[in-house]
Amino acid sequence: MRRTAARAGAVVDVPAPQTEQAAGPEQTGGAPAPAPMAQRLRTEFPFELPRGYVDDSGTVHRDGVMRLATARDELIPLRDVRVQENPAYLSVVLLGRVVTRLGTLAMVHDGVVENMFASDLAFLQDFYRQVNAEGHTRAAVQCPHCSEPFEVELGGSRLGES
Secondary structure, three states, rough: OOOOOOOOOEEEEEEOOOOOOOOOOOOOOOOOOOOOOOOOEEEEEEEEEEEEEEEOOOOOOEEEEEEEOHHHHHHHHHHOOHHHHHHHHHHHHHHHHHHHEOOOOOOOOOOHOOOHHHHHHHHHHHHHHHHHHHHOEEOOOOOOOOOOOOEEOOOOOOOOOO
């Protein structure tokens, strides 16, 4: 298993899901069925904090990148003593794992997230839900007055809960 930090804007080739078994040569007149095209899976998402993290030297960092969370990212924080003592700390530890870049900081960790303004923390929690829910928090609705279709964002559960 390779454990390296992902690059900003990382994209991974993933085979397209197959819903039917490919036809063999005898079913296609002797020619093999073409292989499905690979889909591009986006694994990192840029963001801009509403206020920005202020480091010890007074520099404000607003632009960052968040990667998709893994099951491990959601499980490891549950073993953290701070999370066991205060479950609200889960989002701080989890975001410290999935935010891969913030401004010019050399490293982002839970200590950085812990010292963010509350509005920036709330922004990252919401962004985490959007990125990792892959659109499952949106619902298609229709205006009762004009019948125009549109999407609404539904409220999700707490960060780190599935």
